[in-house]
Amino acid sequence: MFIALSPSHPDPMYKQVTDQIKDAIASGALEPNERLPSVRELAEALDVSAITIKRAYLDLETEGYILTRAGLGSFVAEVDRDELKRRKLDEVRAELTRLVRSSAKFGITAEDVARLARDLERH
Amino acid sequence: MDTMLEATGIGKRYEDFTLRDVSLGVRRGAITGVFGPNGAGKSTLIKVLACQVPAGAGTVRVFGLPCAGRDAAIRNRIGYVPQEPVFYMDKTVQWNTRFAAAYFAEWDGGEFYRLLDRFKVNPLKAVKHLSGGQKKLLALAMALSHRPDLLILDEPAAGLDVLHRRALLDRLRAFVADGDRAVVVASHITDGLDEIAEDVSFLHEGRVILHDDRDDLLSRWKWILYAEGARDPTVEDGLTDVRRQPYGNRGLTADFPAIRESIAPALASGDVRVENASLEDILIALVKEA
Numbered sequence A: 001m002f003i004a005l006s007p008s009h010p011d012p013m014y015k016q017v018t019d020q021i022k023d024a025i026a027s028g029a030l031e032p033n034e035r036l037p038s039v040r041e042l043a044e045a046l047d048v049s050a051i052t053i054k055r056a057y058l059d060l061e062t063e064g065y066i067l068t069r070a071g072l073g074s075f076v077a078e079v080d081r082d083e084l085k086r087r088k089l090d091e092v093r094a095e096l097t098r099l100v101r102s103s104a105k106f107g108i109t110a111e112d113v114a115r116l117a118r119d120l121e122r123h
Numbered sequence B: 001m002d003t004m005l006e007a008t009g010i011g012k013r014y015e016d017f018t019l020r021d022v023s024l025g026v027r028r029g030a031i032t033g034v035f036g037p038n039g040a041g042k043s044t045l046i047k048v049l050a051c052q053v054p055a056g057a058g059t060v061r062v063f064g065l066p067c068a069g070r071d072a073a074i075r076n077r078i079g080y081v082p083q084e085p086v087f088y089m090d091k092t093v094q095w096n097t098r099f100a101a102a103y104f105a106e107w108d109g110g111e112f113y114r115l116l117d118r119f120k121v122n123p124l125k126a127v128k129h130l131s132g133g134q135k136k137l138l139a140l141a142m143a144l145s146h147r148p149d150l151l152i153l154d155e156p157a158a159g160l161d162v163l164h165r166r167a168l169l170d171r172l173r174a175f176v177a178d179g180d181r182a183v184v185v186a187s188h189i190t191d192g193l194d195e196i197a198e199d200v201s202f203l204h205e206g207r208v209i210l211h212d213d214r215d216d217l218l219s220r221w222k223w224i225l226y227a228e229g230a231r232d233p234t235v236e237d238g239l240t241d242v243r244r245q246p247y248g249n250r251g252l253t254a255d256f257p258a259i260r261e262s263i264a265p266a267l268a269s270g271d272v273r274v275e276n277a278s279l280e281d282i283l284i285a286l287v288k289e290a
Helices: A013-027 A037-045 A052-060 A082-102 A110-122 B042-049 B095-101 B109-118 B134-146 B162-176 B214-220 B256-260 B264-269 B279-289
Strands: A064-068 A072-076 B003-014 B017-028 B031-035 B059-062 B080-081 B151-152 B182-187 B199-204 B205-215 B222-226 B242-243 B249-253 B270-276
Touching: A013 A052, A013 A082, A037 A052, A052 A064, A052 A072, A110 B214, B003 B042, B003 B182, B017 B031, B017 B042, B017 B059, B017 B182, B017 B199, B017 B205, B031 B042, B042 B059, B042 B151, B042 B182, B095 B109, B095 B134, B095 B222, B109 B134, B109 B162, B134 B151, B134 B162, B162 B182, B199 B214, B199 B279, B205 B214, B205 B279, B214 B256, B214 B279, B242 B256, B242 B279, B249 B279, B264 B270
Parallel strands: B031 B182, B031 B199, B080 B151, B151 B182
Antiparallel strands: A064 A072, B003 B017, B003 B059, B199 B205, B222 B249, B222 B270, B242 B249
16 A cells, blocks of 8 residues: 655645545555554554544545454455445546646647547557 | 856855855845755855955955945945844834934935834834844844845844744845845745745855755655555665655655656556655755765
8 A cells, every 4th residue: 555645735634544545445455354554553654643544544434445343453344346436437527627628728629638538548 | 147146166264164165146136045054154154245244265246346345335235134133222223223324325214114114113112122023124124225236134034923924025025026136045944935035055064055946946856755566766766865664655856857757657557656845855855965
């Protein structure tokens, strides 16, 4: 698992942690039932406070990505892959909207952007 | 390029250390920041640049004129604020001001009182009753009011609260806004002057270890963050200040444009990320290296 936190990122630290753990779960870097590092361990490795990691884990648990068992630690939940995909699609839509709108200012159409995307997949 | 102040090969033995072979140019229209750890020689350099003390070696030319002689032609055009401004402490701000105004060829009293008002300095108070920050701002108001072309300031933000610091930064930016004047300022990076300096000089143990355009500097120095598994020798090559951690390593590159292409695939896949470095990061890395 690769987690890189940025103090200059607009999202707060705990949000960056939850987002990157979600990415790791979606990509399979973290597998269902895999044990997550302890709050303290991750806090030390990332140079943030335990409170930040606790908050991130709590959010992940509320959203159903992980399960925390008292005394045992936190584990990756069995997540619905289709649901993950739907959530990712929402993100992709938001980014594409921004991209298509900024491209339009230069006369680049949505079709041009789509063609570029298809070219990327071929390579 | 239009240079307002040119220092070449400055050497100076002063108090308990030595400046060695310091060269730097101050561009017209720019704010030049001189940064460095305590005891790096910032104050000594500032005094030499402001023609307050003669250089032991090398030359300083201000507005094309040699510093030697400390003549009025230079004195009237430099607004100088030392680290510890000198006043008649028992006298009022107003009394001190009349004394200062007489010293310079020009004096803009209207501007002076506008500045005091903006800096919230009461002209009727005795100087000894002003806070350290207010004394600094009073000295700055005096320096600005004789209409200099070049401001030379030694740690002007030290001891200022955030509101006064903001007022100082805004005033310095306004000073160079028309492109005809320039500022040289010695400071600690944490004082916020680094945010407004177009050119930066890093001073360490009496030497300039870097003098560069701030934007160029920040576009070359980047943090490279990379996954442990994706540790690619080409990524790690040439990184300094490498920190290895279980959930990702990071290292500082001094030449991002040179490695941008080689790390492009890893960037696209998310195994490598790039983050801006701060002037503080760069200064610390250079001081460690030196």
